Amino acid sequence: MAGYYPGMQDGDNRRPFTPGLLRGRAALVTGGGTGIGRGIALALAAHGAAVAITSRSADHLEPTRRELDLLGVRALAFAADVRDAAAVEAMVASVAEGLGGIDIVINGAAGNFVCRAEDLSPNGFGAVVDIDLKGTFHVCRAALPHLKRSRGVILNLSATLHYLGTAAQLHVSAAKAGVDALTRTLAVEWGPYGIRVNGIAPGPTEDTEGVRRLLAGEKRERARRLNPLRRLGTVEDVAAAALFLCSEAAAFINGVTLVVDGGQWLASHRVSGEP
Numbered sequence: 598m599a600g601y602y603p604g605m606q607d608g609d610n611r612r613p614f615t616p617g618l619l620r621g622r623a624a625l626v627t628g629g630g631t632g633i634g635r636g637i638a639l640a641l642a643a644h645g646a647a648v649a650i651t652s653r654s655a656d657h658l659e660p661t662r663r664e665l666d667l668l669g670v671r672a673l674a675f676a677a678d679v680r681d682a683a684a685v686e687a688m689v690a691s692v693a694e695g696l697g698g699i700d701i702v703i704n705g706a707a708g709n710f711v712c713r714a715e716d717l718s719p720n721g722f723g724a725v726v727d728i729d730l731k732g733t734f735h736v737c738r739a740a741l742p743h744l745k746r747s748r749g750v751i752l753n754l755s756a757t758l759h760y761l762g763t764a765a766q767l768h769v770s771a772a773k774a775g776v777d778a779l780t781r782t783l784a785v786e787w788g789p790y791g792i793r794v795n796g797i798a799p800g801p802t803e804d805t806e807g808v809r810r811l812l813a814g815e816k817r818e819r820a821r822r823l824n825p826l827r828r829l830g831t832v833e834d835v836a837a838a839a840l841f842l843c844s845e846a847a848a849f850i851n852g853v854t855l856v857v858d859g860g861q862w863l864a865s866h867r868v869s870g871e872p
């Protein structure tokens with residue numbers, strides 16, 4: 598990863614946030630081994646937070662855990678499938694014990710594949726809803742006692758697919774619409790505990806499994822061309838938004854899902870053609 602922000606190169610010390618932004622905080626990032634989850638985990642660590650990452654696949658975890666270590670923070674990794682509520686309970690307990698509590702929860706674990714609704718099996722639909730929506734619920738639920746103690750923050754990774762009708766993405770659209778509802782409802786229910794619950798909805802993001810699966814070849818160029826900012830998002834774009842929402846700068850922001858897509862979904866009309 599070149600840097601934590603767009604245009605930032607290795608060794609570049611210009612940063613929008615102070616390096617001590619999250620010093621003393623403990624963060625849990627599901628799906629933290631790869632893609633956007635990894636980028637957020639590294640950004641949290643680069644700003645002082647101790648970080649635990651989880652993934653279904655232990656192979657995805659160790660390289661990122663080592664990168665977190667190199668940033669000089671306490672870094673833990675646990676293999677757990679967010680679909681398994683009991684495994685999530687055990688994982689969250691281990692994280693809280695290992696890090697001395699939990700202040701920040703990032704729900705990044707997600708699944709996706711391209712499949713039209715008429716070809717989608719009940720199990721295919723269920724697999725994505727189980728990972729994205731039920732997994733997010735399982736993690737929030739297990740983390741609640743710890744977040745009550747820390748008056749902490751939850752950040753749920755969503756998408757913009759369900760704002761319009763996105764073909765071949767029924768399963769993900771349904772799951773992420775549910776995630777957005779969960780974000781708003783938990784913000785209302787858990788706000789009185791001092792817990793803020795927000796989301797981020799990235800658009801197509803470079804170097805992620807999502808773009809590899811959804812935007813092969815020419816589709817990717819087209820997405821770049823049609824984005825008002827004439828590029829796809831980067832992991833660093835999303836990580837910067839996560840840092841903001843997890844920090845005290847967002848102390849009064851609760852229940853929002855912040856779109857980080859350069860205006861892509863707003864521009865995806867089908868009436869007047871390409872700009």
Ligand code: HXC
Nearest residue numbers: 707708709710711712718720721724725756800801806807
């Ligand atoms: C149709 C498919 C399919 C495909 C799987 N299935 N892939 N159906 N087309 N390409 C069906 C299977 O046939 C099966 O149903 C059911 O889904 C479960 O499949 P499994 O392979 O057994 O599931 P599992 O091993 O648990 O894998 C879960 C997964 C997989 C979601 C299917 O893709 C995965 O693990 N993904 C994790 C990584 C990932 O997707 N990252 C990208 C996230 S991107 P049957 O009926 O046959 O039993 C993202 C952002 C989106 O979330 C926004 C982008 C802009």
